[in-house]
Amino acid sequence: MCVTDGSAAGGVLPPEATEKFNTWGGWPAMRGLSRWYEVEVICKGDADETGYFINISEIDQAVREQTLPYLQDMISGPGDPASAPIGEVVRGMINGLQPLLQEAVAEVRLHLTPMLSMGIESENMDKVTIRHEYEFSAAHRLHCDSLSDEANREVFGKCNNPEGHGHNYVVQVAVAMPIDPMGDVAHVEELDELVDTVVIKPFDHKHLNKDTEEFAALNPTVENITKMVWEKLTGKVDDLGSMPGAELVEVKVWETQKTSCVYRGE
Numbered sequence: 260m261c262v263t264d265g266s267a268a269g270g271v272l273p274p275e276a277t278e279k280f281n282t283w284g285g286w287p288a289m290r291g292l293s294r295w296y297e298v299e300v301i302c303k304g305d306a307d308e309t310g311y312f313i314n315i316s317e318i319d320q321a322v323r324e325q326t327l328p329y330l331q332d333m334i335s336g337p338g339d340p341a342s343a344p345i346g347e348v349v350r351g352m353i354n355g356l357q358p359l360l361q362e363a364v365a366e367v368r369l370h371l372t373p374m375l376s377m378g379i380e381s382e383n384m385d386k387v388t389i390r391h392e393y394e395f396s397a398a399h400r401l402h403c404d405s406l407s408d409e410a411n412r413e414v415f416g417k418c419n420n421p422e423g424h425g426h427n428y429v430v431q432v433a434v435a436m437p438i439d440p441m442g443d444v445a446h447v448e449e450l451d452e453l454v455d456t457v458v459i460k461p462f463d464h465k466h467l468n469k470d471t472e473e474f475a476a477l478n479p480t481v482e483n484i485t486k487m488v489w490e491k492l493t494g495k496v497d498d499l500g501s502m503p504g505a506e507l508v509e510v511k512v513w514e515t516q517k518t519s520c521v522y523r524g525e
């Protein structure tokens with residue numbers, strides 16, 4: 260679900276407009292310069308005899324009635340939105356939805372950009388999970404030294420091409436951290452610097468099999484890359500200055516738009 264300043268602020272939507280068009284693209288369509296947010300509401304429950312555990316229109320309605328006006332108030336309030344205590348804002352979103360959706364609401368994620376979100380789970384409202392995406396481009400060859408050349412060709416097909424082939428890998432790192440007494444959370448820039456140092460720079464524009472120690476003897480499949488990213492980050496995230504108590508909770512790597520792998524540790 261998308262919120263734009265226009266629709267939430269009112270005034271852009273003509274008063275006589277009762278019908279909605281293109282709710283996928285956002286209604287009413289944005290005019291002028293936009294701010295972009297996305298609200299993701301994750302619900303959990305057991306389906307009853309109807310096959311539903313909740314009608315999605317109830318979720319839509321709750322978000323439209325409660326979350327979007329709340330978010331609009333936060334954005335247009337007296338403070339600078341860039342200094343908003345983001346932990347407190349997302350906690351306010353989930354608090355507002357709970358009376359309407361009861362125990363169905365499991366998590367609310369506020370996407371601040373298409374690559375950065377802040378999520379709070381209803382079972383642990385003292386923590387925010389930051390998800391941030393990064394990118395590196397690399398070549399690789401899928402090849403297993405323990406298999407014969409013929410078996411490698413059979414298992415990996417075109418991906419066993421001796422000269423390799425390339426991908427633009429997208430890496431999403433999820434870090435859970437406590438919300439501080441001011442309602443704020445750590446600076447994402449510190450996480451960015453860590454990921455850049457230990458993951459992106461070592462892998463970007465490299466041939467993973469030939470140019471990196473990590474994959475000299477390890478087949479650089481998306482599974483192994485995901486686990487390697489986890490191993491490189493785990494234990495370092497909690498050392499970041501502005502992130503006491505931070506914990507790596509998930510790494511997701513997309514090799515192509517259609518192929519990804521998630522690792523959450525042992």
Ligand SMILES: Nc1nc2c(c(=O)[nH]1)N=C([C@H](O)[C@H](O)COP(=O)(O)OP(=O)(O)OP(=O)(O)O)CN2
Binds near residue numbers: 401514515518
């Ligand atoms: N379990 C895994 N299977 C595959 C992996 C992997 O890492 N783990 N990797 C590959 C290749 O790296 C390959 O480059 C992926 O591209 P492709 O086969 O072209 O797959 P796409 O989904 O992008 O496109 P198709 O149109 O379906 O070919 C393969 N398998």
Ligand SMILES: [Zn+2]
Binds near residue numbers: 399418426514
């Ligand atoms: Zn590949």
